[in-house]
Amino acid sequence: MARRRFLAGAVAMALAGCSALTPRLVAPEVVGTRVRVAEVRLPDVRLGIELDLRNPNARDVALDALDASLSLGGEDIGRARLARPVTLPANGEARVALDVRADASAALARLGAALGAGRPLDYEVRGTLRLADGATYPFRRRGEVPAGAAAR
Secondary structure (H helix, E strand, O other), X not given: OHHHHHHHHHHHHHHHHHHHHOOOOOOOEEEEEEEEEEEXXXXXXXXXXXXXXXXXXXXXXXXEEEEEEEEEXXXXXXXXXXXXXXXXXXXXXXXXXXEEEEEHHHHHHHHHHHHHHOOOEEEEEEEEEEEOOOOEEEEEEEEEEOHHHHOO
């Protein structure tokens, strides 16, 4: 009986030691964003978001979900989700595209004000990355939609 407990303890310690040798994942990063007006079809507007994701790990990482919200000129205008899982290559980058459908009156009011002033429109994309293992990582990126790009 004592021998079985000893063996069970030894196996448990060996397994614990193996898990300690597996390096922890470093959080994937959102390293670039682009926002553009994709389509205006009243009463909606569709905006495209491209996110460049970097995987700093020496192994591929499966991204199961990405939930994001988009603000234009400080006003929340819509939400977006990853359409299907993505694998981020080891020590590499991947680009994901998201669509945001928004009420045209809110989005176009912000775009119109920026165009009228001849200035770019500030945006913020914030959300959460969820890996296949369930780990979640928040992100936030800010940028500008150039006045000329907003008119296209």
